[in-house]
Amino acid sequence: MTHYVFWPQHLKLHDKKGNLEAVAITLRGTDHVVIDIVPCELLKGTLLELPYSSIATKVSTEWHFKVDVYQVIEFRAPNLRILQFFSLDPISLTLPEKEIGANEKSSVNDNVCKLWDHPRYQMHDKKLRQTLSLLNLYHTHETAFREKYPKLSSHRGTLGSRLWGSMKRLYRVSRLKTLVSYLGLYLTAIICQLALYTYKALNWQYLKFVNLSVMAQQIDLRCQQICYFPVQYLRINMNMTLRKALPRFRTYSEASANLRKDLPSNYYPDYIRFYNTVWLFLNDMSFGLIFAAFLFEWCDSFSKILHRIITFCLYDLMKSVTISLANNPLGIKLNEELARFLSDLFLWIIEFSNTMLLEPMANPETLSLLLRTVGNLGCVLGGTFALSVFVDYFSILTVHVYIFYHISSKIYHWQISIMKSLFYLFTGKKRNVLRDRIDINFFQLDELLLGTIFFIILVFLTPTVLAFYYSFTVFRLVTICVQIAVESVIALLNHFPLFALLLRVKDPRRIPGGISIQAIEGPTVRFELKNRPLSITNMFKPYLALIDQMRHTYFSPKTIKQILAGRPFVMHRIKLYKVLYSSLPTTPVEIKTLYSQLSQLLTSA
Structure with missing residues (x-):
């Protein structure tokens, strides 16, 4: 059985001299992902606990892996701060409930989705999906490893980054942040309530003005977008909060359970839709x-x-x-x-x-x-x-x-x-x-x-x-x-x-339409994992x-x-x-639900 070892490109294979060991993280149902390269002297007195393990040792200029049959796959670690990630399937820029085409029947589409979601049809790529989820959280797990084993890492933040982090922590505990947050909360609630009233007036059941006037339809669209902005904010920010909490595991089973399948691709289209609406409005x-x-x-x-x-x-x-x-x-x-x-x-x-x-x-x-x-x-x-x-x-x-x-x-x-x-x-x-x-x-x-x-x-x-x-x-x-x-x-x-097209031109890794594995020319057989950008047709x-x-x-x-x-x-x-x-959703979310969710987010923050 071939063991696949995913090796980040910033940890070069041949640029360091001396005896080194590659530390990998392996969760339940995933392949080996190299998390760091440390000198053998530092690792001798340290006992690595699951899910970490030593996967390879470098003696002189060659790496010797501790598995018999292996295959190295290089990848560029995605940066979640700028929302880069791998996705096996093309991301959807539409809402899941509106994926049905113009002439498709909803019942047929629902039956196909139920069959496709059955474990029988998902087992062939389950391990790859779990590994891609682990790769998407690479920097998060890397930070967790350095916090757990600080002696094994020589990485230190710069003075500017530490100063900026201190300023952000001071702002989070200050009264100014609380005042600005609640002021924004009340202002958002008032604007969304006015937009919701306007939407209901234009969609009156006895006389739908949106069917009669393009101007009324344009106002209806803007009202729906205003009411949906807080929902997108909640999905984006609550997902980011969840990602920050993921590496806080204590055991191997807890780490595997936290490898959620909906991170980060399920909520990422909300980020694209949100900023696409802002760009289009401007x-x-x-x-x-x-x-x-x-x-x-x-x-x-x-x-x-x-x-x-x-x-x-x-x-x-x-x-x-x-x-x-x-x-x-x-x-x-x-x-x-x-x-x-x-x-x-x-x-x-x-x-x-x-x-x-x-x-x-x-x-x-x-x-x-x-x-x-x-x-x-x-x-x-x-x-x-x-x-x-x-x-x-x-x-x-x-x-x-x-x-x-x-x-x-x-x-x-x-x-x-x-x-x-x-x-x-x-x-x-x-x-x-x-x-x-x-x-x-x-x-x-x-x-x-x-x-x-x-x-x-x-x-x-x-x-x-x-x-x-x-x-x-x-x-x-x-x-x-x-x-x-x-x-x-x-x-x-x-x-x-517009925003999706700009992302495709600027950084295709932020709008994935699948993955591709290409061979790398060299003395040894190695492959490279790359993102395939979303096609223009899907956009x-x-x-x-x-x-x-x-x-x-x-x-x-x-x-x-x-x-x-x-x-x-x-x-x-x-x-x-x-x-x-x-x-956009079929009907706007009620303001009470939005207010309670936003208040909960402010309280947890």
Whole structure:
């Protein structure tokens, strides 16, 4: 059986002369991990207790191991102070309860997780996982070894580090620290309570404002993030406190029991999510300032350009299309009476919306005031709020387009349904609504004659209804595409994995996506354990799910079937955007729970 010896690279194999011994730590279910190299003279009078033992002796220039078959694996000891660690599995940047994809079923996912967590499927890598957990706490165990055997170590802290440690200890026992801590606690509780009240108001069960307004949805997101900040702080800091307490063991069995499997990777994504939110908020403010400066500089010019675009697209173009539909467009002969009736109806709605909405809201003075207001809002709250105002403003201006689409789709759907029922009449069948099936039925001659007359009338009216329905469907699809494009930019500013990408560039060891073991060239066969950084695909996993859901909702054969059948499709904004809420809990934590946990953390500190 091969014994694996994990050797830290800062303890060089061949850089010291003399007789040396390598002291390793071995816990239950782990491999040997070299903790220090000490001279043989110092180790002669010292009795090493479990979990420490001498694993190898250096005589002259060669190391002689005390096991028959061994393999050395070098590694760079991770620094937990800057949150470096090894992980056998890629870390998840989303919450565990939101790991399900866009089209996956929760029950199937739960069953797979239960099977995978069974010991039968986890035994093949259990020892490696335990060893990686030991490597993650390497410096902690190294400090514990030096505290237990101070004579074996020549390591001494520098004057600066000892002075800084003394200052931190004095601050922890001072009244200033207590005053600042409780002041921060009460301020956090008040802010979280206000955010929770706002969240509940926006998600009122009788009228959910988050489904109606992008601005309300943006406020809802910020409130959820504010309420989740203390939870992330608790997870990060309580986990760090637990890591500090780990080396305080007295026996071998206690040391093995303290080798917890959730350290530190289970709570580390909270650290990434927390600082990613902070970075995105700061970038949002920067983007808002740049956007505001741009608007203030070109406010008058933009207002005139927007006035022309809005007037042409939402009034002139729609009016000309509606008039042309009543006058046999493209040489297609339509029913004159029905076309004129629908044209007059839609023209009246166009004129009404122009008088009540477009003229007051799209004149240059109002647009200039709106742009300045949006600029000020971007300076205070960020660029996402400014873009949210634009989306809501666009939704109000295009409300008549939605009305046209809704009316024409209803007429078209009713006509298709009636024609389908009349077709069943010709074949001697009838739809059974109660049993949801087609039954055979005998019809009288007068019923067949009347059905034939109605069917012929509807067939001749179909081209007219189709012309109006497809024309306004195109307008509706264009407005939805514009809203989706702007909201995608908002989603990118709100949930872009910026901090994770920066960590991947700066220090890939802080965002592991697995491990790799590579051979080292040299006279002896040795290997090196390395971190494999998290892939870009895993970082953008929520966005891929969002794109897939958008494609499935708006750009798929299902959408074409809905249009052909006359079924109205609406923009379920909250359903699409919830895919990006994967880093937030479904409902915010109550303030009482947060307050008690924060108070307990302050008391223990």
